[in-house]
Amino acid sequence: xxxxxxxxxxxxxxxxxxxxxxxxxxxxxxxxxxxxxxxxxxxxxxxxxxxxxxxxxxxxxxxxxxxxxxxxxxxxxxxxxxxxxxxxxxxxxxxxxxxxxxxxxxxxxxxxxxxxxxxxxxxxxxxxxxxxxxxxxxxxxxxxxxxxxxxxxxxxxxxxxxxxxxxxxxxxxxxxxxxxxxxxxxxxxxxxxxxxxxxxxxxxxxxxxxxxxxxxxxxxxxxxxxxxxxxxxxxxxxxxx
Amino acid sequence: xxxxxxxxxxxxxxxxxxxxxxxxxxxxxxxxxxxxxxxxxxxxxxxxxxxxxxxxxxxxxxxxxxxxxxxxxxxxxxxxxxxxxxxxxxxxxxxxxxxxxxxxxxxxxxxxxxxxxxxxxxxxxxxxxxxxxxxxxxxxxxxxxxxxxxxxxxxxxxxxxxxxxxxxxxxxxxxxxxxxxxxxxxxxxxxxxxxxxxxxxxxxxxxxxxxxxxxxxxxxxxxxxxxxxxxxxxxxxxxxx
DNA sequence: TGAATAGTGTCTTTTAGACATTATACC
DNA sequence: GGTATAATGTCTAAAAGACACTATTCA
Numbered sequence: 001x002x003x004x005x006x007x008x009x010x011x012x013x014x015x016x017x018x019x020x021x022x023x024x025x026x027x028x029x030x031x032x033x034x035x036x037x038x039x040x041x042x043x044x045x046x047x048x049x050x051x052x053x054x055x056x057x058x059x060x061x062x063x064x065x066x067x068x069x070x071x072x073x074x075x076x077x078x079x080x081x082x083x084x085x086x087x088x089x090x091x092x093x094x095x096x097x098x099x100x101x102x103x104x105x106x107x108x109x110x111x112x113x114x115x116x117x118x119x120x121x122x123x124x125x126x127x128x129x130x131x132x133x134x135x136x137x138x139x140x141x142x143x144x145x146x147x148x149x150x151x152x153x154x155x156x157x158x159x160x161x162x163x164x165x166x167x168x169x170x171x172x173x174x175x176x177x178x179x180x181x182x183x184x185x186x187x188x189x190x191x192x193x194x195x196x197x198x199x200x201x202x203x204x205x206x207x208x209x210x211x212x213x214x215x216x217x218x219x220x221x222x223x224x225x226x227x228x229x230x231x232x233x234x235x236x237x238x239x240x241x
Numbered sequence: 242x243x244x245x246x247x248x249x250x251x252x253x254x255x256x257x258x259x260x261x262x263x264x265x266x267x268x269x270x271x272x273x274x275x276x277x278x279x280x281x282x283x284x285x286x287x288x289x290x291x292x293x294x295x296x297x298x299x300x301x302x303x304x305x306x307x308x309x310x311x312x313x314x315x316x317x318x319x320x321x322x323x324x325x326x327x328x329x330x331x332x333x334x335x336x337x338x339x340x341x342x343x344x345x346x347x348x349x350x351x352x353x354x355x356x357x358x359x360x361x362x363x364x365x366x367x368x369x370x371x372x373x374x375x376x377x378x379x380x381x382x383x384x385x386x387x388x389x390x391x392x393x394x395x396x397x398x399x400x401x402x403x404x405x406x407x408x409x410x411x412x413x414x415x416x417x418x419x420x421x422x423x424x425x426x427x428x429x430x431x432x433x434x435x436x437x438x439x440x441x442x443x444x445x446x447x448x449x450x451x452x453x454x455x456x457x458x459x460x461x462x463x464x465x466x467x468x469x470x471x472x473x474x475x476x477x478x479x480x481x482x
Numbered sequence: 483t484g485a486a487t488a489g490t491g492t493c494t495t496t497t498a499g500a501c502a503t504t505a506t507a508c509c
Numbered sequence: 510g511g512t513a514t515a516a517t518g519t520c521t522a523a524a525a526g527a528c529a530c531t532a533t534t535c536a
Contacts, residue, residue: 427515465515492530
């Protein structure tokens with residue numbers, strides 16, 4: 001960057017700047033399916049369509065802090081695993097003005113997901129239909145509880161699709177799956193999370209072997225309660241070393 | 242986003258906005274090592290340290306277009322494989338003002354890399370010392386031709402480190418390696434690219450098997466020239482279907 | 483005891499690493 | 510023919526899928 005160019009950008013009046021926002025993909029599991037939290041738009045543009053919760057980035061606020069604030073203000077959630085996803089900058093993504101948006105992925109365990117739904121913030125659950133469709137992933141559609149499609153506003157369908165792809169990509173080598181589970185969980189629950197994210201069934205013995213060999217699971221000694229059959233052992237996630 | 246919040250952001254005078262920039266990690270191979278192109282800073286801040294080429298994002302310019310423009314203006318390269326990396330938004334990353342920067346990875350085959358070095362744009366090569374250090378990756382240091390460290394400006398060391406990690410992560414399932422090679426290349430060259438990115442030696446027969454089984458390689462029928470020994474077959478990258 | 487799921491043993495298939503051998507070009 | 514690297518064959522080890530079998534809890 002040359003000095004003259006820098007000065008041009010240094011003077012806030014010299015060049016108009018894009019507005020900067022964050023959008024959150026809030027993901028959880030409902031009935032064993034990957035589900036997002038969306039807000040119905042009441043005004044133009046895209047009135048009646050469904051949007052990701054978002055907000056502008058303050059001048060003295062980091063991107064992560066803006067995402068945490070939106071999580072708090074728009075979903076009533078104090079904390080969750082947040083991860084930056086991608087930055088969307090198409091010129092016409094918002095018809096009102098130029099807005100560049102940094103998308104974040106927020107992974108919610110079941111209680112946080114339910115709390116956000118009940119928070120009175122106007123969020124609704126949308127099950128994601130994510131056909132396997134190879135590594136590239138197919139188009140993602142969001143469905144209401146009754147299976148009706150929820151049409152998405154802005155470029156938010158692209159953001160959702162990318163969120164699912166990212167989740168799939170990180171499943172094998174990161175701890176994303178545990179962020180969707182309660183602190184104590186069974187191997188079956190863990191397998192179901194993997195299957196829901198991948199959109200494909202998994203082999204039980206092989207899955208158990210892989211997970212236990214990884215060294216991330218610590219038996220709690222306790223067992224599932226309230227089952228009508230043999231209760232499974234409960235494990236805890238232990239970050240390795 | 243509520244309407245009042247939107248309006249607050251809608252009026253450009255209502256709230257100050259962060260400046261938005263792009264920074265490019267220009268990567269190529271020199272003498273079989275992963276190498277970046279950096280510009281020495283002449284002014285404060287960080288005078289004398291080395292920085293990634295970058296520039297502000299225009300109000301009517303997409304992020305990708307801004308990255309392409311910087312590639313053209315700051316490196317004299319008409320086109321290269323560009324890929325968005327991550328967006329950096331720490332409050333104090335530039336002491337002059339609040340700048341949020343979208344980092345891009347640009348992969349240059351050898352001729353483009355050499356052209357950028359000779360373009361008179363003031364770019365210098367910095368070999369990246371990237372110890373394997375497990376999946377998480379260690380600290381990345383940039384070295385001049387004589388092996389002296391090039392101290393980096395701003396948060397650009399973080400950006401470089403992330404670029405290398407991203408490259409490693411995508412090596413197995415994407416075509417990034419081919420972006421660093423000429424159109425026709427030998428399997429040995431391809432293996433050397435992989436080894437340079439991973440920072441670890443690779444098993445030859447296994448590597449050949451994997452690459453050929455992948456179905457991305459098409460024999461050209463031609464062979465290497467100018468060797469003092471048996472010339473290797475030349476292949477071409479063919480994106481599968 | 484029956485039902486339902488947890489958990490494991492084992493066989494097969496696939497994939498990767500190690501190492502040696504053969505092939506081919508130039509000198 | 511010597512030399513250096515290309516290319517391949519083959520053995521072994523590790524990992525994953527398939528399938529069946531045993532174990533354990535509740536009703």
